[in-house]
Amino acid sequence: MIASVFLCTGCGAASSGTGRQADINIVAEDINTVRGNEKLPPLIIDPFLNRTAGDRAAAAVSADGELSEETPLPRIIKSGCYARFALSHGATGANVKKAVKNLIADPLGISKITHSAVTHMGIGIAKKRGERIVILDLARVMEPINPAEAHAEIVSMAARKRDLNNVPQLKMDENLDMAARGMAQRFMAREETSDRLIEKAQAAIESKKFALGRVTISFQVADDLSSVIVPERTSDPALAFIGVGVAQGNHPDHETGSIAVTLFLAEPQTAHAATRKITDLPPAKAVPLGKSQSRGTILEQAWLATLVGKHASAARLFEKAYRTSKKPILLYEAARAHARNDKLDKSLKLMRKYAKLAEGEDLASAKEKIRLLEAGKSIFAQSQAAVMSHEARRFFVMGQRLFAQGEWEGAIDAFQQAFTYAKHPDILYNIGLAHLKAGRLGTAMDFFAEYQRVVPEAQNVDQAKQLFGIGVELYRVGQFEAASKRFAMAYSFLPIPDLVYNLALCYRAMGRKAEAVKLLREFLDSGPSESDATDAREMIKEISP
Numbered sequence: 001m002i003a004s005v006f007l008c009t010g011c012g013a014a015s016s017g018t019g020r021q022a023d024i025n026i027v028a029e030d031i032n033t034v035r036g037n038e039k040l041p042p043l044i045i046d047p048f049l050n051r052t053a054g055d056r057a058a059a060a061v062s063a064d065g066e067l068s069e070e071t072p073l074p075r076i077i078k079s080g081c082y083a084r085f086a087l088s089h090g091a092t093g094a095n096v097k098k099a100v101k102n103l104i105a106d107p108l109g110i111s112k113i114t115h116s117a118v119t120h121m122g123i124g125i126a127k128k129r130g131e132r133i134v135i136l137d138l139a140r141v142m143e144p145i146n147p148a149e150a151h152a153e154i155v156s157m158a159a160r161k162r163d164l165n166n167v168p169q170l171k172m173d174e175n176l177d178m179a180a181r182g183m184a185q186r187f188m189a190r191e192e193t194s195d196r197l198i199e200k201a202q203a204a205i206e207s208k209k210f211a212l213g214r215v216t217i218s219f220q221v222a223d224d225l226s227s228v229i230v231p232e233r234t235s236d237p238a239l240a241f242i243g244v245g246v247a248q249g250n251h252p253d254h255e256t257g258s259i260a261v262t263l264f265l266a267e268p269q270t271a272h273a274a275t276r277k278i279t280d281l282p283p284a285k286a287v288p289l290g291k292s293q294s295r296g297t298i299l300e301q302a303w304l305a306t307l308v309g310k311h312a313s314a315a316r317l318f319e320k321a322y323r324t325s326k327k328p329i330l331l332y333e334a335a336r337a338h339a340r341n342d343k344l345d346k347s348l349k350l351m352r353k354y355a356k357l358a359e360g361e362d363l364a365s366a367k368e369k370i371r372l373l374e375a376g377k378s379i380f381a382q383s384q385a386a387v388m389s390h391e392a393r394r395f396f397v398m399g400q401r402l403f404a405q406g407e408w409e410g411a412i413d414a415f416q417q418a419f420t421y422a423k424h425p426d427i428l429y430n431i432g433l434a435h436l437k438a439g440r441l442g443t444a445m446d447f448f449a450e451y452q453r454v455v456p457e458a459q460n461v462d463q464a465k466q467l468f469g470i471g472v473e474l475y476r477v478g479q480f481e482a483a484s485k486r487f488a489m490a491y492s493f494l495p496i497p498d499l500v501y502n503l504a505l506c507y508r509a510m511g512r513k514a515e516a517v518k519l520l521r522e523f524l525d526s527g528p529s530e531s532d533a534t535d536a537r538e539m540i541k542e543i544s545p
Contacts (some may be wrong), residue, residue, distance in 0.1 A: 005162040020125075023096045024050075027134060029121045030100045031113055038114045047139055049082035049122020051136040053088075059126030060090065076139055077250050082257025083120075083139035090135040096125060096204060099134040112138055131260040142257030143222065150225055150246040151181075152180070158242060161433050167237040173212070176243025179204060184260040185293030188249030194219050201264075212241060213267030217464065218446075219262050221254045226440065228261050231446040241266040257310040310343035321351075328357040332366070339379050365545045399430060408438035425451050429470070438471050448486075480509040497523050501536065540544040 024045070032042040052075060072088035089109045092097030103109045112118075117140050124135035155172070162169050192200075198217050205215050213372050218241075222228045234237075243264035250256045298321045316336035322330035333349035352375060355366040369379040399414035411434045419427040432447030448470050471486035483508035493500040500523045507516035520536045528536065 001386060023125050023132075026322045027100050027125070027136075028121070030097075030104070031121065034104055034110070034113055040114060040116060041119075041476070043118065043121040043138070044141075046081065046120040046122055046139070049076065049083075049120055049137045049141075050080045050124070051122065052076050052081070053122035053124030053135045054126075055124070056088065056137070057090070057126035057133050057135040060361075061126045063275055072299075073139075076137060077256050077268060080250070082137065082142040082144065082248070082250065084142060084256055085140040087115060087118060087138045087154060088136065088137075089113075090133060092131050093131050094131060095509040096132050096134060099132045105138070109136075112136070129452055139285070144334045145225060145246070145248050147246055147248075149484065150248075150259070150374075151244055153225060154230070154244045154246060154263070155242070156541050158234050158244075158263070161230050161235050163378075164235070167187070167235060168244040170234075170239060170265070173243055173264075173266065176212075176215070176241060176266060177245075178243070180243040180245030180262040180264045181247075182245065183217075183247075184247035184262045184387060187219075187221075187260045188247040188251055190251060203211070205264075215264060215266045218263040218265065218448075221251070222259050222261060223255050224257075228259065229441075229443075229446050231263065233263060233446075234263065236265075238267050239265050240268045251286060294507050303449060307427075311337045312343075315343075315346070317340065328354055328362075331357070332362075335369075337378070339373070344373055344376065347379070351379075358543035362434045392418045392424070394429075396427065399434075403434055403437075406437075408434050412438070433469070433473065436477070468499070468502075474504075475506065475509075484510070497528060501528075504536075504539070508539065508543055 021441075028043075030047060038404060052072075056075075065512060068383045072251045073083060074085040076083045077087050089103060089106070089112045091099050091103035091109065093102050104113065113136070113351070115138065118138040120139055120141040122131075122137040126133045150500060159169055179201055179381050183201050184195055186192065187194055187197055191197075193269070198219060198447075202215070203544035205212075216233055218231045220229065234537075235544070243266075245262035245264075247260045248257060251258060251260075257384075300533060302309060315334050318330050318334035319338055321327075322334065329520045331350050331354040335444065338347035338350065348370065351366055351370050354362060355370060357368050357474050372379050395418035397409045402408075402411040402414055406439075412431055414425050415431045415434065428451040432444045432451060435447060436444035442470075457538070467490035471483045471490065474480075474483035474486060483502055487499050487502045487506065490504070500519050504516045504523065507519065517540055520540050524533055
């Protein structure tokens with residue numbers, strides 16, 4: 001059976017070792033015939049691989065036909081090819097036909113030609129003392145994306161997310177679009193880190209004074225277009241404009257041929273535009289008051305009422321909780337709820353009552369608030385940082401309680417509210433985990449990615465535990481590749497054998513048995529307990545060919 005041959009025009013013309021097109025056709029036809037006999041798809045000739053194979057053939061001439069063993073992937077990636085797996089092999093013969101025959105007769109050569117992971121090939125041919133040298137570069141290559149089509153697809157994905165949430169569609173803003181494209185391209189050109197590029201983009205938006213309100217920048221790097229996740233914040237009804245940037249490249253920190261995607265999302269210009277913080281998350285979704293009243297303890301209901309801005313109800317509930325428990329802190333919270341509702345007289349009355357029960361620093365704080373209330377001033381104005389810290393802790397605790405009860409939506413709202421007061425990365429992690437528990441994997445991954453973007457330098461036990469937790473949850477929902485990446489990152493921070501074992505489980509689940517066996521043997525070399533060692537040996541027997 002003769003398999004079809006795919007050729008690219010102008011392939012490898014720059015290389016002195018490329019050879020004539022007729023000779024390339026002979027090699028390609030023979031190679032794809034072998035693959036066809038093995039029921040494998042034909043290999044596509046790639047111009048980058050033609051160039052790298054031609055260069056290696058020319059180098060072999062200079063080395064008197066000697067071909068050193070090498071790992072071809074770095075060489076091929078350096079050429080600009082989007083290769084994720086690569087093999088290389090060569091042979092000599094009196095002519096091209098005989099050189100290919102010798103290559104196919106070589107057990108190592110035939111194993112590479114029939115490797116199911118490769119999708120493309122490059123052919124290099126050179127002449128040396130009457131003989132022909134034929135070099136094959138074989139690789140699994142990611143096809144280049146069409147930037148315009150990729151841009152349109154991301155915009156369409158955002159539109160579908162808006163449709164699902166029954167909110168008006170976003171309008172394309174030319175300035176945002178230009179900024180987003182530039183940022184994605186500069187990242188793939190390795191000009192600067194994503195964090196630095198985001199900072200510069202924010203500064204540029206501010207300095208140019210676009211007629212827009214708050215702008216949120218979302219950045220991600222996906223293995224391919226199908227892996228791109230449109231962030232949950234895109235469905236925020238407060239947003240009105242969008243800009244999208246897409247760029248593909250060989251960035252050293254990501255898979256070759258990965259795609260950088262930047263979304264610039266903006267609100268209409270409003271009174272708060274002058275003081276907006278570009279990277280703020282959108283406001284927490286409102287929990288219907290009727291639902292919050294029927295959920296949890298009186299104290300939890302009070303905090304949920306605070307969350308949705310029902311401060312009169314919150315004050316009533318805090319006072320009710322105080323009458324039950326007699327805890328002075330609840331009088332303090334009731335006074336603050338009245339102050340939020342602009343009922344300064346009621347707030348002053350309760351704050352005085354609280355001061356009679358407080359001691360030490362709490363008493364000093366109460367006296368200062370009484371002084372402010374007596375002067376008709378806000379009790380939240382004197383130390384904004386302290387207030388934000390206190391509020392963040394309150395909402396974070398409420399989120400933890402709701403999470404423990406399986407109330408995922410309420411937990412998400414509480415954690416988001418906590419994040420508005422304190423931009424702590426652990427809160428992003430908890431939001432992602434709650435979304436994962438609620439069955440929204442895409443949204444969870446968005447928050448996990450943001451968490452890891454905020455703490456890329458984390459090299460301590462706590463951060464390793466966080467990454468381990470993400471990996472465990474992803475494994476439980478069948479996202480084995482995503483889980484393996486988290487376990488690998490956790491291992492780089494905390495190199496413990498258990499993470500090697502977990503990586504092996506991921507690879508086994510993905511069908512990558514050889515890699516799983518290698519990791520399991522590495523795990524056995526670490527000296528695990530007898531029961532763990534037995535499990536590892538049993539797994540090796542199970543998945544070994």
